[in-house]
Amino acid sequence: MCGIFGLINKGGVDVNHLIKCTDLINYRGPDDSGYMLYNGLDSPNIYAGKDTNSESIGMHKLESIPADKFKLGFGHRRLSILDVSPHGHQPMIFDSLCIIFNGEVYNYLEIRLELEKTGRTFRTGSDTEVILQAWDQWGEACLDRFNGMFAFLILDWKKNILWAVRDRFGVKPLYFSVKSGYVAFSSEVKQLRLLNEYKFLLNDHIAFDYLKYGYLDHELDTFEKNINQLMPGQIMTYDLANDDIKLASWYTFQPKKWIGTFEQACEEFRRLLKDAVKLRLRSDVPVGSALSGGLDSSTIVCLMRELLDEAGDESKVLETVTSCSLDKKYDETEFAEIINRKTNSRSHKVYPDFEKLQADLEKLVWHLDYPFGSTSQFSQWCVFEGANKAGLTVMIDGQGADEQLAGYGGNDLPLYSGLLRKGKFGVLKNEIKSYKSQHGQLPIGFLLGAIHSLLPKNLKGIYPERMRTDLDPTQFWLKDFSSTTNNKMNRSLKANLLDQIQISPLPSLLRYEDRNSMAFSVESRTPFMDYRILEFALGLPEEFIYKNGERKFILRKAFKDIVPSEILNRRDKMGFVSSEERWMKEEGKDWFFDQIVSDKLDTTKFNINEVASYTNRVMSGDIEFSFEPWRILNFNFWVNKMSI
Incomplete structure (x- = not known):
């Protein structure tokens, strides 16, 4: 995990801007730094900065970055995870390609083996070199082979083309700004604010979406005009010769329809998630886990223990970090401790409180770049701070499970609407019965809402406003200062889950995950965000995901042999909550x-x-x-x- 910055100079900037914008995020890469300058004529040169590791300088014979004119510059901050030696120094060059890379390609060993079979040899043990050689071998098509979280820039100076790439679901960020004097790319927005021509201009449309609906990070646009984000699964191709920029999708989310039985689906889910965790255990530095005590993170920790035992590392002690509260209403410590005892884990606890929120708020807002949804993000901030203090450079957690496995309460109305629309009255009857059994009352509101969703437009008005599903929420405190995203009610559970993955809340949760972890020089890894799992889960029949009032139905059944029943039987969703x-x-x-x-x-x-x-x-x-x-x-x- 690292921080990157790329700058195409149209005559409006100098080398000092490249250095300042790279060093601003030194917390993303405290282990090493490096630069590349390209003048558009000769091959690019790699240089050292003030924080470049002395071993990197010696191995690569790096000179200090000069105050030269340049056409294109790269800056890189390195957090060493794989091949922590100077061999992994960036920017990295192979033949006519130069890369700066943030993230991990978890299956790099398998791809490397495939490349070696073609006769290729490697000089490093890093996934960065695998990306370069894969790009040289297969071009953009290599992206389909990558299983990971990544954002990178690749320059081919012989073709005079720059590519900017972001992973399938946007786990790693990549921002860009196109101005008259430059085009710039960055891991964090704050880097772009240091450049010439920058002026804060609020994007009213994005601000309105946030204030009205809580939507964040859901579009190419950001809170600031003239600053954009590369969307998940996007690639930008920049032809430097004619200043031509093209945006395209290299990946489109296509769930794989499941045609087997539920038991077979459970078996496949176990295989996929276990392999996803196994890949994310690859590291040359200490690995821990963010453990809330909920089902998702508990499953991950139990799988980590199982994998270590199978690898002969029974004596290896897992380390977890848990956000705790003195207020029992918001505390999950007892559940986290059940998992710690089962997995023989060493527990580190943090206690987010109001005084610390006041003290840290300015730093938290600065690191997150843009507004955030609640003080739950402050609890996550404290968890990664705790990981840093415990000496854990890599953390694995359960982010992404709720959005694909119906973990949120807001899925009931779309579920009922979809069942009613499809005429699945027997299934609907069972869900109503289960709801009453769990809550002591019938889901009258959900049923009326589901019926309303079926009414033709000219009849929807017969419902009282407070019961209509097609109207925006009324917020008298907010003025209508901008047009807004359509906050439609989804017509089925599956459609609602797709929106949660692609629009809200997952995109914003991934931003928080990235910024909160990187603020403390910690790499976060999210097995549930493995694209194979997302494609699998969204291709399942809805009743495999939500059945008889049980959310995450398949997760509970698939891992009943390794996750304690006290966790499996929980129905109170919390996560990294705060006492807000x-x-x-x-x-x-x-x-x-x-x-x-x-x-x-x-x-x-x-x-x-x-x-x-x-x-x-x-x-x-x-x-x-x-x-x-x-x-x-x-x-x-x-x-x-x-x-x-």
Whole structure:
């Protein structure tokens, strides 16, 4: 895992910008740094910076980066994970190709073996060189072979073409900005803010989507005009000779329809997830796990233990980090400890509290680049801080399972709508019965909503507004200052899961995962984001995923032999939660109110009196708690920092 920066100079920047923008994110790569300059005529040259490892300088005979004119420059910060020797130094050159790479290609050993069979030889043990030689062998088609998380730039100076690539589901970030004086690429947005011509210009459309719906990271556009992100599975081709830029998708998500039995599906799921964890255990540095005590992370830790035992590492002690709370309502320690005992793991605990939130908020907002959904991201921040203190450079966790296996409560209405639409009345009856058994009442609201979704447009108005599924939420505190993304109600469970993976919340959760881990020089790995698992899960029949009121049905059944029943039988979803509701209503009440109802609130976007009234009603318990107050607070805090 690393940090990258690429700069195509049209006469508007100098080498100092390349250096500053690379070094700004030194926490992403504290082990080494390097630069490449290309003048458009000769072959590119690799140089050292002030933080370049002395062994890298000696091995590669690197000179200090000069203040030369350049057409294209690369900057790289390295967090050494695979082949930690200077052999893995970047930028790396092979023949006419030069690369800077952030992430991991987990199956690099298998690809390397395939390349060696063609007669190729390797001088390093890194996955970076495998990418270069695979690109040289197969061109863009090599991407289909990669199983990993990655964002990289490759220059072919003989063809005079630059490629920018992002992995299938956007686990690793890649931003770009096209200006009159330059085109720039970066791992984090803040790097682009150091360049000439940068001026903070808020993108009202993205801001409105965030404030109204909580949508984040769901489009090519970002919160700032003239800064974009390469979307998941996208490739940009930049012809340097004629200044031509083309964006295309190298990967399109196509679930693989399952035609076997449920028992066969369980067997296949076990095989895929176990292999995904096995691949992500490949590391030349210590590996731990972020353990919440929920089903997803518990399954991962149990699989890690099983794999280590099978490899003859029974004595190896796993290390976990858990976010804990003194408030039992938000604490999962007892469940995490069940897993720690079962797997013989050494537990590290962190205790996010209100005082630390106040102290760390400015740093957290800076690292995350853009607003975020709730203080749950603060809990995750504390987990990765704990991993760093424990000496764990790599962390494996359960991110991505909820979105493909119906882990969220918002899946009930789409499930019922889909069953009703398809005429699966027997299945629907069973789900209604299961719901009543679990909750003590019939799901009347979901059923009425499902019926409403079937009504023709001209009849939808017969429902009271509060019961209609086709209307946007009413937020009197928010002005309609921009057009918005259509917040449609999905017509089936499968459609809802696809939206959760591609629109919200997964894209934003992956941003948080990347920034929170990298802030502490920790690489996070997410086995559930293995593309084979996503293609498998979304190709399953819906009843394999959500059945008889059980979410993640196949996960519970497939791993019942290795995950303790106390975890399998849990129905209370928490994750890395925080005590946000209590902080807002009790010890942090005054601070939250002052931050939300601020004299710096933008009156073109907020109805100030309504913001105050709404906040008071949430704090007093008159209306149900939600994360909307946090969105107001976080947006206001961020936008005022940006406007300074």
